[in-house]
Amino acid sequence: MGDMVVVRKEGLYCVPGDFYIDPWRPVERAVITHAHGDHARYGSQRYLTAAPGVGVLRARMGEDAAIDGLAYGEKVVHNGVTVSLHPAGHVLGSSQVRMECGGEVWVASGDYKVEADKTCTPFEPVRCHSFITESTFGLPIYRWEPEQDIFDDINGWWRKNAEQGRCSVVFAYAFGKAQRILSGIDPSIGPVVCHGAVEPLSRAYRAEGVPLPPTVMVTDIDKAALRRALVIAPPSAAGSTWMRRFGDYSDAFASGWMLLRGARRRRSVDRGFVLSDHADWPGLMTAIRATEAQRIIVTHGSIPVMVRWLCEQGLDAAGFETEYGDEDEAVSAEASDA
Structure with missing residues (x-):
C-alpha cells in the first residue's frame, strides 16, 4: 500500500478511506479536527468531528449541516479504514485523527498543545507508524511559561x-x-x-x-x-x-x-x-517522541526547520504544504521580521 494520506487540491486525503481531513475545499466526507476557520470550512456534504466539538462546529456551519459526533476513542470503520478521534488539547472538541488500515497506523494531529488546561480534554499521545504534525511554533525559541x-x-x-x-x-x-x-x-x-x-x-x-x-x-x-x-x-x-x-x-x-x-x-x-493554544518547541518534540513514529510529516508552520531537525535525529521526516494558518496569523505576519 502507498501512503495512506496524501495532499490533494481539496486538502489532506485518506486514500483507502476516501475521506478528507480538514479540507480547504468542499468535499463529500470531511473529518474535522476542530472548528477554527482554517480547519473547518463550509460546504462539505458530511462532517465527522469529536462529540464535544459538535456544538461549536454547528454554530459555524449552520443548523442544516450534516455533522456526526464521535466520542473520543470510539472507532468507526469506513471503506476498510478504522477511524478514531483522540484529544488534541487545543480547544474544545479538538482531536487527532487515527487511521488504521492493513496493519498500518497514521495519525493526523490537527492543532495541539501538550499542557493541560481547564477548557478542553488534555492531549493524548497516540502511537503510530506515521505522524502528521503541525509546527506553528516549530522553532527552538518558542518555550512557554506555565x-x-x-x-x-x-x-x-x-x-x-x-x-x-x-x-x-x-x-x-x-x-x-x-x-x-x-x-x-x-x-x-x-x-x-x-x-x-x-x-x-x-x-x-x-x-x-x-x-x-x-x-x-x-x-x-x-x-x-x-x-x-x-x-x-x-x-x-x-x-x-x-x-x-x-x-x-x-x-x-x-x-x-x-x-x-x-x-x-x-x-x-x-x-x-504569551499564551498559546499550540505546542511550543519542547511540546512538539515531546508529542512526536510519544507517538514512537518513525515517519514524521510536518505541516503549517516552521516546516523546513523542523524537518531538518527531525532528520538529524534519525527520523524519516518530510513536509506537506497545506492551506492551514493560525488563529493569530495576523499577529504572526506583523511579527515575522521581528
Whole structure:
C-alpha cells in the first residue's frame, strides 16, 4: 500500500478511506479536527468531528449541516479504514485523527498543545507508524511559561488597573483563547465583559460542562462598573467604534507571538501576554517522541526547520504544504521580521 494520506487540491486525503481531513475545499466526507476557520470550512456534504466539538462546529456551519459526533476513542470503520478521534488539547472538541488500515497506523494531529488546561480534554499521545504534525511554533525559541504564571500576570495587571479606576481590555481569539483566559481569571477583581463574538462560543463551552465565570455584555453594565471591568474581545475589535465606550482603558494582547520582540509594539498595546493554544518547541518534540513514529510529516508552520531537525535525529521526516494558518496569523505576519 502507498501512503495512506496524501495532499490533494481539496486538502489532506485518506486514500483507502476516501475521506478528507480538514479540507480547504468542499468535499463529500470531511473529518474535522476542530472548528477554527482554517480547519473547518463550509460546504462539505458530511462532517465527522469529536462529540464535544459538535456544538461549536454547528454554530459555524449552520443548523442544516450534516455533522456526526464521535466520542473520543470510539472507532468507526469506513471503506476498510478504522477511524478514531483522540484529544488534541487545543480547544474544545479538538482531536487527532487515527487511521488504521492493513496493519498500518497514521495519525493526523490537527492543532495541539501538550499542557493541560481547564477548557478542553488534555492531549493524548497516540502511537503510530506515521505522524502528521503541525509546527506553528516549530522553532527552538518558542518555550512557554506555565499557564498559571500567565494568569497571575493577567490578574495582577487587571487588579492594578481596577484600583486606578481604569478598564482592562484583552484582545484574544474568540474561540478557544478567550475561554481559556476566562478559566484562569479572578472574577473577584471586577465584572467580566465579553464581546458579542466571544459570548456565544463561551455558551457552547458552558453547555459542554466547562466551568467559566459569569460574564456580561457591554450593554448590560453601567459606566461606573466598567472602570473595574475586564473586557475580552477579538483582535478585530481593536480600533473600532465599539472600543470608544471604555474611555481611558489599558489594553493587552494574548498570543504566543507576543514572545517575539516587536509584536506588542506593532499591535500598539500596553501589554503582551504569551499564551498559546499550540505546542511550543519542547511540546512538539515531546508529542512526536510519544507517538514512537518513525515517519514524521510536518505541516503549517516552521516546516523546513523542523524537518531538518527531525532528520538529524534519525527520523524519516518530510513536509506537506497545506492551506492551514493560525488563529493569530495576523499577529504572526506583523511579527515575522521581528
